[in-house]
Amino acid sequence: MAGLTTSFGSGAMSNSMDDIADFARAILVIGSNTTEQHPVFGTMLRRAVRRRGVQLVVADPRRIDLVDFAVLHLQQKPGTDIALVNGLMNIVLEKGWEDRTFIAGRTEGFEDFRETVQRYPPDKVAEITGVPVEQLYRAAEILALQKPMAVIWAMGITQHIVGVHNVMNLANLQMLLGNMGLPGGGVNPLRGQNNVQGACDMGGLPNVYPAYQVVTNPESRRKFETAWGVPLPDKVGLTATEMIPGVLQDKIHALYILGEDPATSDPDSGHVRKCLDGVDFLVLQEIFPSETSQFADVLLPGVTFAEKEGTFTNTERRVQLVRKAIEPLGQAHPDWQIITDLANLMLAAGERQPVDGTHAGWQYQTPANILSEICALTPSYAGISYARLEKGERLQWPVPNSDHPGTPILHINKFARGVGKFAPLEDIPPAEIPDDDYPMLLSTGRVLYHWHGGSMTRRSAGLSAIYNQALVEVNPEDANRLGLKNQDRLRVTSRRGAIEAEAWITDRVPLGVVYANFHFPDSSANELTIAALDPIAKIPEYKVCAVRVELVQSPES
Amino acid sequence: MSVNLTVDQKKIQAQAGQTILQAARENYIDIPTLCFHKDLSPTGNCRICMVEVAGQRLLQAACVTPITEGMQVETRSPRVVQSRKLNLELMLANHPQDCLTCDVSGECELQDLAYDYKVNVPAWGAKGTRYLPDSDPNPFIRVDMNRCILCRRCVLACAEIQGRDVWGVAQRGFEEQIVAGAGTTLLEARCESCGQCVAYCPTGALSNKLNYGLARAHQVRKVMTTCAYCGVGCQFDLLVKGNRVIGVSSNPGAPVNGMALCVKGRYGYDYIHHPDRVLTPQVRRYLLEGRQKSRTGSEWDWVKVDWQVALQLTAGKLASTRSSFGADSIGVLTSAKCTNEENYLMNKFARQVIGTNNIDHCARL
Numbered sequence: 001m002a003g004l005t006t007s008f009g010s011g012a013m014s015n016s017m018d019d020i021a022d023f024a025r026a027i028l029v030i031g032s033n034t035t036e037q038h039p040v041f042g043t044m045l046r047r048a049v050r051r052r053g054v055q056l057v058v059a060d061p062r063r064i065d066l067v068d069f070a071v072l073h074l075q076q077k078p079g080t081d082i083a084l085v086n087g088l089m090n091i092v093l094e095k096g097w098e099d100r101t102f103i104a105g106r107t108e109g110f111e112d113f114r115e116t117v118q119r120y121p122p123d124k125v126a127e128i129t130g131v132p133v134e135q136l137y138r139a140a141e142i143l144a145l146q147k148p149m150a151v152i153w154a155m156g157i158t159q160h161i162v163g164v165h166n167v168m169n170l171a172n173l174q175m176l177l178g179n180m181g182l183p184g185g186g187v188n189p190l191r192g193q194n195n196v197q198g199a200c201d202m203g204g205l206p207n208v209y210p211a212y213q214v215v216t217n218p219e220s221r222r223k224f225e226t227a228w229g230v231p232l233p234d235k236v237g238l239t240a241t242e243m244i245p246g247v248l249q250d251k252i253h254a255l256y257i258l259g260e261d262p263a264t265s266d267p268d269s270g271h272v273r274k275c276l277d278g279v280d281f282l283v284l285q286e287i288f289p290s291e292t293s294q295f296a297d298v299l300l301p302g303v304t305f306a307e308k309e310g311t312f313t314n315t316e317r318r319v320q321l322v323r324k325a326i327e328p329l330g331q332a333h334p335d336w337q338i339i340t341d342l343a344n345l346m347l348a349a350g351e352r353q354p355v356d357g358t359h360a361g362w363q364y365q366t367p368a369n370i371l372s373e374i375c376a377l378t379p380s381y382a383g384i385s386y387a388r389l390e391k392g393e394r395l396q397w398p399v400p401n402s403d404h405p406g407t408p409i410l411h412i413n414k415f416a417r418g419v420g421k422f423a424p425l426e427d428i429p430p431a432e433i434p435d436d437d438y439p440m441l442l443s444t445g446r447v448l449y450h451w452h453g454g455s456m457t458r459r460s461a462g463l464s465a466i467y468n469q470a471l472v473e474v475n476p477e478d479a480n481r482l483g484l485k486n487q488d489r490l491r492v493t494s495r496r497g498a499i500e501a502e503a504w505i506t507d508r509v510p511l512g513v514v515y516a517n518f519h520f521p522d523s524s525a526n527e528l529t530i531a532a533l534d535p536i537a538k539i540p541e542y543k544v545c546a547v548r549v550e551l552v553q554s555p556e557s
Numbered sequence: 558m559s560v561n562l563t564v565d566q567k568k569i570q571a572q573a574g575q576t577i578l579q580a581a582r583e584n585y586i587d588i589p590t591l592c593f594h595k596d597l598s599p600t601g602n603c604r605i606c607m608v609e610v611a612g613q614r615l616l617q618a619a620c621v622t623p624i625t626e627g628m629q630v631e632t633r634s635p636r637v638v639q640s641r642k643l644n645l646e647l648m649l650a651n652h653p654q655d656c657l658t659c660d661v662s663g664e665c666e667l668q669d670l671a672y673d674y675k676v677n678v679p680a681w682g683a684k685g686t687r688y689l690p691d692s693d694p695n696p697f698i699r700v701d702m703n704r705c706i707l708c709r710r711c712v713l714a715c716a717e718i719q720g721r722d723v724w725g726v727a728q729r730g731f732e733e734q735i736v737a738g739a740g741t742t743l744l745e746a747r748c749e750s751c752g753q754c755v756a757y758c759p760t761g762a763l764s765n766k767l768n769y770g771l772a773r774a775h776q777v778r779k780v781m782t783t784c785a786y787c788g789v790g791c792q793f794d795l796l797v798k799g800n801r802v803i804g805v806s807s808n809p810g811a812p813v814n815g816m817a818l819c820v821k822g823r824y825g826y827d828y829i830h831h832p833d834r835v836l837t838p839q840v841r842r843y844l845l846e847g848r849q850k851s852r853t854g855s856e857w858d859w860v861k862v863d864w865q866v867a868l869q870l871t872a873g874k875l876a877s878t879r880s881s882f883g884a885d886s887i888g889v890l891t892s893a894k895c896t897n898e899e900n901y902l903m904n905k906f907a908r909q910v911i912g913t914n915n916i917d918h919c920a921r922l
Contacts, residue, residue: 017813038787040822204916204920205920320812539921
């Protein structure tokens with residue numbers, strides 16, 4: 001998000017899934033385990049390879065399933081993505097494959113950028129990344145000469161201390177090759193949660209109101225002060241990764257948490273539990289008694305997606321309807337109604353009273369009323385309505401007015417910030433790298449059969465039947481050295497904690513790397529992960545930390 | 558380039574390269590099919606779409622026969638109808654007579670065709686079952702090869718939609734059967750349990766275990782909605798009976814995904830009615846009784862309360878925190894699982910009602 005905003009002025013997936021599947025001639029998937037994390041888009045990529053012969057290059061430290069469909073697998077060492085992409089761009093420049101018209105007409109900062117990239121010749125990059133020189137040449141050739149080429153990534157790129165720089169470097173690559181603003185190209189970060197795009201669009205962020213109107217910009221602030229009828233704070237708030245530790249720093253005294261489970265999903269779970277334990281008051285609005293609920297003072301029963309109406313915005317900025325299938329169970333209430341009731345109680349109590357706001361009240365009868373207010377204050381959603389969605393219109397923001405057909409591809413002819421900005425970027429090693437005490441590297445993520453903290457999928461009978469406990473992936477050579485066999489119990493220890501889980505000996509992971517998930521609280525990878533943050537986006541480095549691995553016991557012993 | 562042809566004495570125009578089936582359907586002439594599906598490669602193997610083409614000695618499969626200029630086609634001649642009836646009779650002769658108890662009765666394409674063509678189970682048909690019903694241990698996909706008509710849609714759905722190639726065809730003639738891998742279980746054959754094969758199966762050979770026996774097509778209400786797992790934004794129908802979600806089925810009109818879904822979207826819905834659901838507001842005893850916060854003994858027990866009590870206690874606590882420590886001492890975490898409308902309200906709640914920009918969600922995690 002922050003990375004693309006710097007490069008282009010707008011931080012969202014630039015293209016649509018169907019145009020990538022239908023028009024790309026080459027695709028670079030880097031740091032996305034698409035077939036497990038965005039499975040249906042993963043099948044679209046498989047179909048593109050099979051039906052149209054798209055040249056797929058996968059860059060991932062692990063041999064993920066999508067590698068079976070790739071012409072080339074670049075198995076870079078974790079945390080070396082900047083060097084890898086700089087290396088590919090170095091070759092593009094060496095061969096003269098850059099799109100000079102695009103660079104001249106639509107970008108700035110090319111000279112500084114070129115200077116930096118020239119310091120990453122293939123042999124140096126091969127040494128940093130572990131990717132052989134000939135593979136670098138082959139990848140550069142495919143990605144540069146097959147046009148349009150789409151870049152797709154996910155958390156494998158962003159969950160590093162250099163996450164923002166990683167993203168900006170992929171923006172560099174696409175500007176260099178002139179792949180922006182056309183079908184089958186673009187920069188395509190896949191958003192994880194069903195409505196993470198919408199939560200960002202709606203101002204669920206400490207620095208922006210809806211539609212990324214910045215809270216420190218006096219004009220934006222005045223707009224929302226006029227709408228809501230109260231003076232608004234002028235400084236950026238805390239991120240989730242600052243808020244929770246803020247409890248022990250005496251900054252945060254109360255937390256209102258809607259449907260999130262920081263005790264499972266945040267890094268360094270041990271520390272998170274200490275923080276949640278120390279907060280004066282925690283109100284949690286949830287559907288299940290999650291790990292976080294142990295620390296809650298009040299538990300408000302919200303509902304699942306089947307019990308309410310509203311809209312979700314998918315990874316390609318497409319707004320879609322959520323329709324109520326059943327009445328809320330028990331005494332649970334739709335979440336919009338709970339927030340509304342709580343707001344009305346607080347406003348009635350008096351201390352902070354809106355005066356004359358155009359949208360100050362909380363008299364919502366239906367989610368459609370709320371969407372009308374959103375449209376009035378959110379320029380990119382202005383033309384969206386339930387009526388248009390019910391008609392089946394394809395509405396991808398920006399949709400500036402009710403006659404506008406939506407915007408399936410961003411950055412056609414012009415970037416949001418005018419010209420695209422090349423950024424010279426240097427390789428920086430991860431915050432914690434293996435040493436004598438913690439000699440192996442841990443990377444983390446999710447598996448096909450479970451979702452995030454697992455509070456939904458562990459309660460799904462069939463999903464649990466197929467995948468019922470955490471498995472830690474270990475390379476066969478490492479396993480041999482450690483005396484580990486399939487199904488052995490192993491212990492993984494980092495400077496922050498330890499977990500025990502079952503070993504899965506597999507060449508999906510390279511030598512020296514183990515991979516674990518955080519779906520099961522008893523053996524969650526987040527007991528181990530490091531809360532080292534990207535300095536700009538405050539994303540934790542989930543993908544790299546140093547660990548020690550040892551055998552606990554074999555099943556037969 | 559357009560081609561002129563005559564179908565059932567009606568002159569029509571169609572695009573060169575189209576099949577008889579495509580040309581007919583575009584002109585509102587219905588030719589029945591069974592193995593054909595518009596998303597999958599046509600194979601012409603069920604012989605239900607046979608039509609009579611002037612000048613051709615044998616009947617032709619409409620789904621694989623390209624149109625030609627001046628072609629004359631009969632889709633309902635006595636010879637065509639006779640052929641379809643015979644084919645259906647052959648299928649029914651090798652099909653269990655269990656429509657009364659079959660889960661997909663009412664949405665079975667074989668049943669519909671038998672009804673349309675008034676074909677009964679022949680007296681000379683096979684007796685008993687040839688395969689073990691419910692023969693695969695996959696937790697989601699129920700396999701009953703007795704009901705299979707060898708149309709191969711499952712094979713094609715797995716290969717062409719999912720790109721996984723789990724299903725294949727083994728043996729020949731009367732012994733021919735659909736098998737997973739080299740005759741293994743689905744999971745051993747690297748099945749991802751997406752259920753695409755179930756969605757495309759025209760009969761009850763492949764059905765869903767999670768809602769097997771819970772309701773038939775006419776007993777459920779279908780509500781199209783958007784999946785709540787990942788950011789792809791697939792849409793599907795929730796199958797509702799009473800006030801209960803009993804299943805998910807593909808909705809071919811889904812704009813992003815069509816018929817395709819993944820294992821979580823299609824089969825990961827049963828958490829909705831899980832007994833662990835929090836269904837009553839609850840507060841810690843110390844709070845209800847107005848005492849100092851204590852995490853020990855019965856003071857920290859949950860007490861179920863009504864909404865008014867829970868919300869008033871919450872509003873009071875948030876207000877007093879703000880008075881004592883300022884608005885920035887309160888943090889709000891909104892949810893990427895909730896709707897746009899709810900996220901907008903959380904943003905308004907933090908900024909307008911509380912007066913802080915301390916709002917975030919798990920986008921970074």
